[in-house]
Amino acid sequence: MMAQLSLSDAYNRASYPVAGHGPRNVAVLKEALASVEDSLAADLYGQGAVIVEFQRKMADYLGKPAAVFFPSGTMAQQIALRIWCDRSGQRRVAYHPLCHLEIHEQHGMHELHHLEPVLLGDAERLIALDDLDAMPEGVGVVLIELPQREIGGELPDWDSLVALTDWCRSRDIRVHLDGARLYECLPYYQKSAAEVAGLFDTVYISFYKGVGGVAGAILAGPEDFMDEAAVWKRRHGGDLISLYPYVVAANYYFDRRINRMTEYWAGARELAARFNQLDGVRTRPERPVTNMFHVHFNRPARAVEQLLAAVAEETGVGLISRVMARGESSASAEVSIGDQYAKVPKERLDMAFQRLEDKLRHA
Secondary structure (H helix, E strand, C coil), X not given: CCCCCCHHHHXXXXXXXXXXXXXXXXXXXHHHHCCCCCCCCCCECCECHHHHHHHHHHHHHHCCCEEEEECCHXXXXXXXXXXXXXXXXXXXXXXXXXXXXXXXXXCHHHHHHCCEEEECCCCCCCCCHHHHHCCCCCEEEEEEECCEHHHCCECCCHHHHHHHHHHHHXXXXXXXXXXXXXXXXHHHHCCCHHHHHCCCCEEEEECCCCCCCCCCEEEEECHHHHHHHHHHHHHCCCCCCCCHHHHHHHHHHHHHHHHHHHHHHHHHHHHHHHHHCCCCEEEECCXXXXXXXXXXXXXXXXXXXXXXXXXXXXXXXXXXXXXXXXXXXXEEEEEEECHHHHHCCHHHHHHHHHHHHHHHHHC
């Protein structure tokens, strides 16, 4: 008997993966580059029409005076927080306990910029106004992430978001938006990107998450702030001789996908409803507020991987590509809907969930 494929292999071989925009391979860049003339001049150390015009486009989209393109969001956000803290004379940055800076960046904010984190509230819920009231003195900037990825992509409602940012402004504390997935929030809020970004002093957006570009990020804010950020970008080594492959791809996929976020959100709600009909399975949020949600299983991670891999092999539908253990007897997975979901025939999806239901019942 042949050994069962691993979950990642089974998902990658599936004819109909449900999440994302498709494989991240060289074709992503080739398609984007094919959209521009061969004669397009490369940027040179942050200058040149290809990058300057895109920065202007993104500044206008976000309703900010200026914007700078960075090779990574990690670099952009650390620099933004450093500048705000330098200007305030404070060395503390307040954010959610599961903020990217806290759990994914090897304490880069502290090691590179000597900034100290202040964790707001409980890891398993959104930041609330009471958390700001309990915040110690000496905070130079508050960071708010929309949506809060590590708890399933949850979002505060609009009035709560306004109250959080108003609280900061009333105390002369700057507020920065980790908007890596800002595009995906807009259908829920029924607001423009500029309206959401207008609540914040500075904002960062990503070009490989929601829109599926190659890499890169924009940091936007006041003109003098962005001039200073450009200096810090050079200090960080972010001024590569040319960034045009990232910029061209960001521009191409932004234009291609920015108006499909409502479609992706609808797909996420439809798929989450299917998962929530299964015994011992739930999603967070139960009804997604963006195109992303988490799926929780009351079974060990290894058992869940085997079930999902078998479903992918038997039906050709890849429901989930990766599972994380949540203790010995439970597991979770993240699902983000993009172009791929609309390509899955409904009868195939029905079959996949029927198989998964049967396997869960008899496992």
